[in-house]
Amino acid sequence: MKTLVDSNAVLAAGLPLIRTQFGVPETFPPQVLAAAEEAAKRVPSAHVDRTAMPFVTLDPASSTDLDQAFAIERSGADLLLHYAIADVAWFVDDGGVIDAEAWKRGTTLYLPAGKAGLYPPVLAEGAASLLPSGPRPAVVFTVRVAPDGTPTLDGAERAIIRSRAKLAYDSVTEANLPPDFAELANRIVAAEDARGASRVDPPQQDVIADGKGGYRLAFEPRLVSEDRNAALSLATNLAVAALLQAHHTGLFRVMAGPDDRAVQRLRNVALGLGLEWPAALTLPQFVATLSAAEPAQAAFMIAERRSGGGATYTPYRDGVVPWHAAMAATYAHATAPLRRLADRYVVRAALAIANGQPVPEVVTQAFETLPPVMARADAIGGRIDRAVIDLAETAVLQGREGEIFSAVIVDADAHGARIQLCDLAVLTSVKTEGKPGETISVRLVAADTTARTLNFERVS
Template sequence: MKALRDPQNLLSEGLAAIRAQFRVPDDLPPQVRAAAETAAARTPSQHADWTDRAFVTLDPATSTDLDQAFTIERAGEDLLLHYAIADVAWFVADGDPLDVEAWKRGTTTYLPDGKANLYPPALSEKAASLLPGGPRPAVVLTTRVAPDGSVKLEGVVRARIESRAKLAYETVRDDELPAGFAELAARIAAAEERRGAGRVDPPEQEVTRDAGGHFTLRLRPQLPAEERNAALSLATNLAVADALLTAHTGLFRVMPEPDVGAETRLRRTALAFHLDWPEALSLTEFEKTLRAAVPAEAAFMLAIRRAGRGASYVPFREGETPWHAAMAATYAHCTAPLRRLADRYVLQAVLAVANGQPVPEEVQAAFERLPAAMAKAESRDGQIERAVIDLAEVALLANHEGEQFRAVVTDLAESGARIQLTDLPIVARVAAPGVIPGETIRVRLRAADPLRRHLDFERVA
């Protein structure tokens, strides 16, 4: 759950209700945990020795399920990104208990107070995780990044790597990172700008309690190290997608452009936050002007995220070019196999393609089944994320019953007018016959029920 942090467990009762409602599993079945212990003892035997290279990881300080490690070297004017990805397929075989359970889950499900792992911790946080302290099996993807930010997959190999350091976003220094890290990120960002990519990296919402005992929401923008680290994964995924598309195989991440209705609602939301969005400026262009350190603009970034039509997975189809509108490119997921089921199969496919081998039949078959399995998992995770954000919003207004708020009507439905409060990043519904979208109204909070995640407003003007 990257949309909300609750470091003091202030919302524990409400989160417990969400876990029960969405049947988030507390643990893995005993046979799955036993299979993980057996798999964790496997010794890598098909992996080249890359332990002489200075790989590092970069993640939140508390993370232990580390999918990626990296090192960078120069090749003339180009940069070579060696991106090591946890070799989950080395530990998990099709049809074994680990695999069967992973297909049921699809993803690791995150909540502010914990997570439900895709794979048991014996793998995801120990043997398969790219932690320091000994060689780990990985799939190393080497991507050539040109000065203009264009990328090309140079090679893929199974290798034993040894992370030299577990670096944290919160504390990392530039001199601890491989040379070329910031330059590589800048190249990728420049290429995104030229493509017209419209990615949004909204800030985290963090729940705190003020001196009066009221809940408050603090918006925390991404740290520079986080933004730069995301570029490494993006470069690799773009290069993998191109390689798979050329080979007429693969599983791709696709996303449509925001529809006209969503953009219209967002323009009204911008009005609520007193943001100047010129009529001639597209959503993609306006996004690039937003600053996560400015509360109103950060809140609008979160509104954009909630308004999106959503991404999905599609297998390769002859004559079709899969497209991800936010990336403005053909795109694939392969860099988080400890947390996403699909990535394990994409990695196996690109490993075969890059080495001139046929993609295994079981991988090709999985590409046909994965879109439905991942859609189910992502739908569940999306519902949980929305429920958690709703919980935080209701908690934020607890003890404020009777107070009035200014709001802008963003949409109309049978359930009432959809409103955006102008001074808080909160969306709600209110009965307001006769209003029109874009109209400013005043509402009074009648009740805020965190356990039901329900806000009850009435229109007063």
């Protein structure tokens, strides 16, 4: 959810400028806060009692806006994933002030020093969050996962659940988790490999002391528990997407794969990072060999994530199969309604269809109007991520002016060259001519943390 963390508060001085530049709100309007306080008092009345089911949550230790809880059981050779999603729609009225504010925001925005939530904390971190402090309303999707990893939606219901534990990625043990947690995740990953998916979840970066009085960017390796947890969400999103597509409705996440030029740029990035990419391997095959625990490989994962045009949202259209190239599947977002506006409507549609009911008209209309709203929100989030990384790169390189770095030209045009520094996970620009794949030397002229810019000049 964050591209970069700042455990040493190195970026503290520059982050307020980013918040101001991108209009990141500090709080909510008074009328929205007041409405949220009232909504939080609502007593669920359309939900069955599932408090006896052993749900748990698994998230970063500091997280309090918990969208998902899960329980797993066997059904012959299949595994049943009971995936509880926060029932945000129970608290948010269509057309009300909370709803209107959420449409303005689109998503929760994350910065190293905090976030700007989609919904007020009394809901997102209280009444609607699947915390273990008491029973919570949820939409429970039952996803049947076959031995080959194929997920299908067996049912969906509004339910009251009670999480048994708030588990954290960095401290969870096998004993805390359902017995088949690892097996279910392995099935999903095997299915990804079988269909040629190239989904990557690059690790976060952190600004840490370098032991020489300065700082450096380091990668925080993804934990096994984090990757396995992501597989549960993926299975649910795939199952929901298949259900919606089969019933000729929905909002889907689509993404084209990188074109030939983008793949060549990535090959140059790999060269700059010292990674051997055999010519016979496709991009998905190469990505499958990488480990986020290795800094150079993690840096490539981040470059690969940014190589395409990005994912977008599209409503159902007759005769069109919505496709997400990285997932190698039809895909929808349904599992994070506390943090993404679109998920609230996808959940409502899937819940209706699974129970033989018509999709509410307000949901069908939302599928048509959500794409530009989500595109704007995603674009702002992406620009914030880029600004934070630019700030971090200038911060760690400040004081190294005059130093010479080896780099590889990733791409070039009439305006100059895009280069990958060979010893740092820094992708930047320099005014020079050259051919992609060429190794050059550049001198750092200036690192401006206020403007968040690096100025390099070519020396050879």
